[in-house]
Each structure stands twice: as C-alpha cells, then as structure tokens.
Amino acid sequence: MNKDYWNERYAAGQTGWDLGKASPPLEDYIKQLGNKDLKILLPGCGNGYEALLMAELGFTNLTVLDIAPLAVEKLQDRLQSYPSVRILCEDFFEHVDNYDLILEQTFFCALPPSMREQYVQKMAELLVPQGKLVGLLFATEFDKAGPPFGGTTEEYLQLFSPYFTDAILEPCRNSIRPRQGNELFVKWVKKDL
Numbered sequence: 001m002n003k004d005y006w007n008e009r010y011a012a013g014q015t016g017w018d019l020g021k022a023s024p025p026l027e028d029y030i031k032q033l034g035n036k037d038l039k040i041l042l043p044g045c046g047n048g049y050e051a052l053l054m055a056e057l058g059f060t061n062l063t064v065l066d067i068a069p070l071a072v073e074k075l076q077d078r079l080q081s082y083p084s085v086r087i088l089c090e091d092f093f094e095h096v097d098n099y100d101l102i103l104e105q106t107f108f109c110a111l112p113p114s115m116r117e118q119y120v121q122k123m124a125e126l127l128v129p130q131g132k133l134v135g136l137l138f139a140t141e142f143d144k145a146g147p148p149f150g151g152t153t154e155e156y157l158q159l160f161s162p163y164f165t166d167a168i169l170e171p172c173r174n175s176i177r178p179r180q181g182n183e184l185f186v187k188w189v190k191k192d193l
C-alpha cells in the first residue's frame with residue numbers, strides 16, 4: 001500500500017471511503033474550535049473536504065498532505081481560492097514540522113496494522129508538547145482483509161499510551177449512516193516526554 005497503490009485507487013475511482021463532504025463528527029469539532037490560528041495538519045487527507053471547510057471558516061494555518069499525486073492535484077484545484085493552505089504531496093512518515101493539532105480521518109485505518117506503532121510515534125513527533133490528535137477511528141475489527149483495518153478501544157488505548165495522555169474515546173453520535181455505531185471520536189494530548 002504505497003504511493004502507486006493509492007494513486008491507482010484514485011485513478012480507478014475506487015474511493016469508497018470518500019464521503020464527498022466533511023465527516024459530520026469532525027465538522028462539529030472544527031466548528032467549535034475558537035482559535036483559528038492553530039497550526040493544523042490533515043494527513044492522508046484525500047479529497048480534503050475538512051480542509052476546504054476549515055479554509056472557508058477562516059482557519060489561517062493549515063497543511064494538507066497526501067501521498068497520492070492524483071488526490072493532491074484535485075486538492076490544488078479545490079483549494080485554489082485559498083493560497084494560504086499548504087498542500088503537500090508527501091509521505092506522512094517523512095514529513096517534518098510541528099503542529100498544535102492533527103486531524104485524523106480514515107488515515108490510520110488505511111495503514112497496515114504493522115505500521116501502527118510507527119504512526120503513533122510519528123504523530124507524537126509532529127505535535128508540539130500538549131498538542132492534540134483528534135479524529136475518528138473505527139470501533140470494531142473487520143472480517144475481510146483491509147484496508148480499512150479496524151481496531152478496538154482497548155487496542156487503541158494501549159497503542160497510544162506511551163506518547164499520549166488524557167484520552168477521550170467515545171462512540172460518535174452523528175456518524176454517516178454506514179458507519180453508525182462503528183466509529184469512535186478520539187482525542188489525545190501529547191505527553192510532555
């Protein structure tokens with residue numbers, strides 16, 4: 001599941017994860033954020049609907065990143081009225097910077113489970129002390145081979161606890177219909193290590 005894999009999914013239109021709009025639980029979270037100058041990263045952002053929403057709402061310091069050139073080309077079109085949004089075609093694991101907040105939306109579940117520890121370490125590396133990782137994770141394991149790859153609250157707590165604290169993992173009230181009852185809203189604060 002490298003750059004070519006994801007680019008081919010976009011080329012073939014096999015993008016079943018794509019909601020065509022910002023995910024409602026994330027939209028609610030974004031709309032209640034008071035500080036529009038937070039430095040925010042949206043990794044594995046695909047078509048970047050959350051980024052568009054945030055740009056429209058006046059967030060000033062956004063970076064969106066995806067490994068698939070085709071997704072990034074579309075993002076450049078979609079976000080052309082917002083030149084202040086930084087759009088990167090890059091591997092998340094090679095990205096270097098620091099953020100106050102990182103938003104997760106079907107990126108974690110797209111990675112092979114063998115990369116989960118690396119994901120958590122990289123998230124911690126990219127966040128400032130007390131920075132937040134917020135988003136959505138699937139609430140169950142799936143029978144069929146992924147992606148998406150699911151997981152459980154217990155697994156997530158164990159996985160993130162070396163680097164993150166103040167965990168909130170709660171069932172989403174307003175998931176899209178196919179994900180209802182199967183999605184967790186999660187929020188972690190990076191530990192001062």
Ligand SMILES: C[S@@+](CC[C@H](N)C(=O)[O-])C[C@H]1O[C@@H](n2cnc3c(N)ncnc32)[C@H](O)[C@@H]1O
Nearest residue numbers: 006017044045046066067068091092105106110
């Ligand atoms: C399941 S899609 C989700 C896209 C978007 N977040 C959404 O919800 O519509 C996973 C995305 O992660 C991107 N991706 C996968 N591995 C990546 C990596 N190592 N670095 C950056 N992006 C990656 C893929 O290109 C794809 O756009």
